[in-house]
Amino acid sequence: QSALTQPRSVSGSPGQSVTISCTGTSRDFGDYNYVSWYQQHPGKAPKLIINDVSKRSSGVLDRFSGSKSGNTASLTISGLQAEDEADYYCCSYEVTSTSYGFGTGTKVTVL
């Protein structure tokens, strides 16, 4: 499976909203909802924040939301805070090949 495409970086001021896109092919997303999002701070293991396109993981604040339309999945961070500054990765499962892949990663900077 080819890597999913994400913007290299996005930025916003505290309190603003930012949206990270994750673009693939119809094979990557298909009619299934197997898309997840991970947050990774420097030197730390990734943390699951969204699975099944829009389900927030346990303990994740509702400032984080996920969606999907066609061949693009999106993660929106509302009310941006300093601690949201991290790298974010999408991930999707391709049902036909039973394989999966990660996005190229997006660095979120809080100005």
Add this chain to the structure above:
Amino acid sequence: EVQLVESGGDLVQPGGSLRLSCAASGFTFSPYTMHWIRQAPGKGLEGIAYISTTGSTIWYADSVKGRFTISRDNAKNSVYLQMNSLRDEDTAVYYCTRDKSVVAFDYWGQGTLVTVSS
């Protein structure tokens, strides 16, 4: 408390072999598909292998197919990654993860560093 603890990372010469282990605790291990995911220095995440609950389904990324072997021992609550014919490009932190549904990796180990260099 759910814990995944990787071990076995080391400095190895190109062409060499290593076996990574991941010890799970704090949850019932057998019902979960387990994955190995790696991250090269300064790079993104790459899923490289997964093994289903009984080991009946195994998948490898093209980058490691034929060189790496994933296995598990449900009696020992452990998953393993045998890595042969290692290459420079295999240098990475290797994470063991639990999949709570489909590509929903809810717990990660701390990672173990594999460095392939002469």
